[in-house]
Structures are given as structure tokens and as C-alpha cells.
Amino acid sequence: MLTVIGAGFPRTGTSSMKAALERLGFGPCHHMFDVGSDPDRARRWAPLADPAVVPDWEHVLEGFRSSVDWPAAFFWRELAQAYPQAKVVLTVRDPHTWIASMQTLIANGPARLQSENLAPEMTGLVENMNTTRPLLERMIREGLGSDKPFGVPLDEKDSLLAFERHVATVKASVPPERLLVFDVREGWEPLCAFLGVDVPVGEPFPHLNDSKVMQESIDRLMQGENIGLPFHPAT
Numbered sequence: 001m002l003t004v005i006g007a008g009f010p011r012t013g014t015s016s017m018k019a020a021l022e023r024l025g026f027g028p029c030h031h032m033f034d035v036g037s038d039p040d041r042a043r044r045w046a047p048l049a050d051p052a053v054v055p056d057w058e059h060v061l062e063g064f065r066s067s068v069d070w071p072a073a074f075f076w077r078e079l080a081q082a083y084p085q086a087k088v089v090l091t092v093r094d095p096h097t098w099i100a101s102m103q104t105l106i107a108n109g110p111a112r113l114q115s116e117n118l119a120p121e122m123t124g125l126v127e128n129m130n131t132t133r134p135l136l137e138r139m140i141r142e143g144l145g146s147d148k149p150f151g152v153p154l155d156e157k158d159s160l161l162a163f164e165r166h167v168a169t170v171k172a173s174v175p176p177e178r179l180l181v182f183d184v185r186e187g188w189e190p191l192c193a194f195l196g197v198d199v200p201v202g203e204p205f206p207h208l209n210d211s212k213v214m215q216e217s218i219d220r221l222m223q224g225e226n227i228g229l230p231f232h233p234a235t
Contacts, residue, residue, distance in 0.1 A: 006068030007076035008091030013184030049134035
């Protein structure tokens with residue numbers, strides 16, 4: 001059963017949030033990484049490409065106590081209704097640095113995974129991406145207002161408007177006492193206060209998955225190194 005629901009777009013510090021929530025005792029935390037690395041999880045999400053499907057969230061998110069990033073964050077409203085006691089964290093960042101990060105991701109992630117010769121270690125990841133591709137395209141279409149194929153650069157103007165619209169919608173829809181609007185650069189204090197837990201003593205807040213690390217990770221994976229997939233294709 002979820003106790004924390006991440007409502008922020010991909011590339012808003014979701015990997016850092018996953019690490020932070022698990023450190024604070026709210027794990028396991030679901031992230032797109034779990035879809036890319038687990039064929040069973042990908043199959044659980046795949047039917048949600050059809051808007052008419054009514055999800056069984058206990059099945060889709062079985063074993064997780066929190067969630068961040070797409071695909072779960074795309075369904076923030078439905079999850080907030082399904083788990084009325086769960087708190088909601090909306091991760092945010094400067095919209096212009098966000099779109100730059102998204103464009104870098106697309107150029108160095110999905111596009112390369114579809115166009116280059118892949119090492120055998122990448123086969124499972126690509127298969128799981130293909131399983132959830134219709135859902136990913138639904139999220140891009142409805143979440144970002146883009147009808148471009150998966151892996152094609154986004155329209156910057158439309159994406160920025162979608163980002164700002166999403167932030168405004170979450171703020172207007174979730175009661176203030178249930179919502180934390182959070183920039184991961186703020187560190188432990190606001191997150192811990194919101195969740196009612198102590199700040200870890202002597203531990204820096206995790207800052208993971210920046211664009212440089214992502215590109216280096218893809219390069220190493222393309223060369224056939226097994227590095228545990230510290231990034232994922234849609235964050």
C-alpha cells in the first residue's frame with residue numbers, strides 16, 4: 001500500500017527522491033527503473049496504455065510503499081484517490097533546465113537504444129521498453145501534449161506550458177496539508193518535516209542521475225558493461 005505518492009514529472013529529481021524515500025523508511029519506492037529492469041512489472045503496466053482500463057493498483061504496485069517518476073506519477077490523481085491516507089510530493093525544478101534535461105535524455109537514451117547495435121546486456125531493457133511503449137506514448141501525448149513518436153525531441157514551447165500546467169493542477173487539486181512542493185536542492189529538512197521523520201544525521205541528501213551520469217551510463221551499457229542500470233530510459 002502506498003504511503004507516499006510522487007507527482008513530479010520525470011527529470012525533476014525523481015531518482016534522488018527514490019533514494020531519499022527508501023533511506024527514510026518509505027521503501028521500496030517504485031520508479032521507471034523498476035519497469036525497465038523487470039519484465040513482469042512492465043507487463044503489469046502495459047494495459048494502462050488504454051485509458052478505458054481500470055487499474056488494480058494493488059496488483060500494479062504490489063510490494064511498493066512509495067512511488068516517483070512516470071509511469072506512476074502520470075497517474076498521481078488516481079493514486080491519490082485510491083490511497084487517501086498517502087501524502088503527495090510534487091518535485092519541481094526550473095522549467096528551462098527541466099526541458100533541457102528532457103531533450104538530453106531523449107537524444108542520449110531512447111533514440112540511441114533504438115538506433116545503435118546493442119550489447120546483449122541491453123536486450124531485456126529494450127524488450128521491457130517495447131512492452132510499455134504504448135503507455136509511454138500515451139504519457140507523452142497526454143502529459144506533455146506531444147504527438148511525436150517516442151524518442152523524438154519534444155517541442156520546447158508546448159512542453160514548458162505542459163510542465164507549468166501540471167504543477168498548477170497538482171497544487172490546485174491536492175489539499176495543502178497533504179502536499180509538499182519540493183525541490184530536491186532543499187535537502188532533507190522540508191521532506192522529513194512533511195513526512196514526520198527525523199533528518200538523517202551526518203548524511204547528505206542523495207543527488208543522483210544528472211545528465212552527465214546518464215550519458216556516461218549509456219555509453220558504458222552500449223559497450224556491454226553490466227553496471228546495474230543506475231539510470232532508466234524515461235526519467
